[in-house]
Structure formats: C-alpha cells, structure tokens
Amino acid sequence: MLPDLTSLALFCRSIETRSLSKAAEQSHIALAAASRRIALLEHRYGVQLLHRSPQGVEPTAAGKALAFHARQLLDQAERLQADMSDYAKGAKGHIRIQANTSAMTQFLAKDLSVFATRYPEVKLDLKERRSGDIAQAVREGKTDIGVVVDGPSRDGLVCYEYQRDRLIAIVPRGHALRGRRVAFSALAEYDFVGLDSSTAMWRLVADAAATQGLSLRLRMQVNSFEVVCKLVQAGKGVAVLPEIAASNFARDMGLRVISLTDAWAERRMFVCVRDAAALSAIGRRLVEHLIGPRPHAQAPPVTPGGT
Numbered sequence: 001m002l003p004d005l006t007s008l009a010l011f012c013r014s015i016e017t018r019s020l021s022k023a024a025e026q027s028h029i030a031l032a033a034a035s036r037r038i039a040l041l042e043h044r045y046g047v048q049l050l051h052r053s054p055q056g057v058e059p060t061a062a063g064k065a066l067a068f069h070a071r072q073l074l075d076q077a078e079r080l081q082a083d084m085s086d087y088a089k090g091a092k093g094h095i096r097i098q099a100n101t102s103a104m105t106q107f108l109a110k111d112l113s114v115f116a117t118r119y120p121e122v123k124l125d126l127k128e129r130r131s132g133d134i135a136q137a138v139r140e141g142k143t144d145i146g147v148v149v150d151g152p153s154r155d156g157l158v159c160y161e162y163q164r165d166r167l168i169a170i171v172p173r174g175h176a177l178r179g180r181r182v183a184f185s186a187l188a189e190y191d192f193v194g195l196d197s198s199t200a201m202w203r204l205v206a207d208a209a210a211t212q213g214l215s216l217r218l219r220m221q222v223n224s225f226e227v228v229c230k231l232v233q234a235g236k237g238v239a240v241l242p243e244i245a246a247s248n249f250a251r252d253m254g255l256r257v258i259s260l261t262d263a264w265a266e267r268r269m270f271v272c273v274r275d276a277a278a279l280s281a282i283g284r285r286l287v288e289h290l291i292g293p294r295p296h297a298q299a300p301p302v303t304p305g306g307t
Contacts, residue, residue: 173256
C-alpha cells in the first residue's frame, strides 16, 4: 500500500524548504507530528530519507528517489481531485487531446469551441505538443485523441484526415524576392529563419532542401510562429510558415506572403487514436465532429517522402 498523501506532501515540502519546521507549518501540522510522519516513512521503507543538521534537512539518495515518485503521485492526486470536482459540478465526460501548433493556431481552436458549446458538460483537456510526441502519447494511452501532421510518427495509429494547410514564404516588405508565387529553391539565396529543429514543419523544410541539394543559410531557429515573423520583420531573413497562421502576423507586421509552388508545401493533418472502438461515446463524437462527413476509414499508409 502507498503511504498517505499528507506525509508525502510534508516530505516534499521539507526538501523544498530545507526545514522540517517550515514544512510542518505550511502543512498545518505540529512539529512533533511532522517528525513522527517522517520517521514512519523511513521505517516503512527501511532507509534514512533525510540528513538532519543545525542548518536544516537535506535528502539522502533514497530521499531524492522518494521525492521524485512522491511529486508524481501528488500531481496525479491533484488531477484526480480536479476531475472529480468537475464531475461533481455536472461534467458528463472528459476527453484528453494533444495537438501540434499548426493545428491549434489555424483550425482546432474554433472546432473545439463549437464542440464545447454543443456539449458544455464535457471537459476538454487540451495540450500543445510536437507531432512525434503526440503520436507516442496516443500509443501509450496518455491522451485520447491526437492531431498531428502527416509523417511516419503516426504509423500504427488509426488516423482520419482532418485538414490541409499550405506552407508559404514570408519576407519583409520591399524584399528583393518578388512575385506572388515562388519555388522553394529561390529562398536558398537568402538568410533563413526557421522553427526549432524538433518540429515536424522544420523537418519537412530541411528534407525538401536536402532533396533539392540546397544549402539553407540558416541564421536563427526559434520556438514560435510569432517570433519567426518578428525576426523576418527585423530583417534577419526569410521564413516558411503555415499560411493561415502566418497571415495574421504578416498583416500586422507589414510582411509579404508568397505562395510556394512546390507540391510538398501542401500538408495533411490527421486526427489519430489508438483504438477507435475503445474510445468513449463522447470521444467518438468529438472525432466525428472534427473530421466532418468524410468516411471513417483509416488514412492510407505514409510513403517515404510523401506530403
């Protein structure tokens, strides 16, 4: 059996404050009772958990290990309490969703808003992550539904096409690159600002450059669409971003948007689940809401180098 959560929380506070008396005060427990709880933990596991000195307390190696697991248990308990509180207030379901940045900024926020209006009693737990991490979370059952861009990361999952977006080039107003449409190879002549190398979009751009034998003059890599646009505005280079996400920033920052003529610049996004039959009824309704009237068939397998 696990130790009680109060003792685990007290133990973690004692490490954070380096003081058992401060931890006892924060936990609203008498110092003698707090000391007794720590002693019971040490007795239970048969190891010393804290080094005590006039300067305070420090965790032993065993204490550090216990603190790591204790924090995870306390976090799970907090989420459990939050979920139960939602059900007590009338919630009728809980769906965990993870989505990549492109989907969230361009399509998903609006779609989930419509769904939430239709089903106000359902709790939607939404997290923004990279496509590869999302696919792994779906496989491991850490999220119910994932929204990812096309790629090998979704192998082994049940996937339904969700949306398509196009990647475009953005340049400062007055830039030497002219025209409304341009081939990606033309961007190689200029300094380039990119997203973080772990993003699916940057991997697509890097693969396209490698396929065409291009050497991008990459000057900076950052973590958000907005920062990419600000750097382009500051004259640090050109960039490739999703059209819908970039258009709003481009308009506000006085940037020019140029369509890419390359076929790979059109991307597919997918709603992915581990096992459609194992989804809750409300989870299936959300999947149906996101993919619309299209047939519920698994998407064709990804081919190497496919879009």
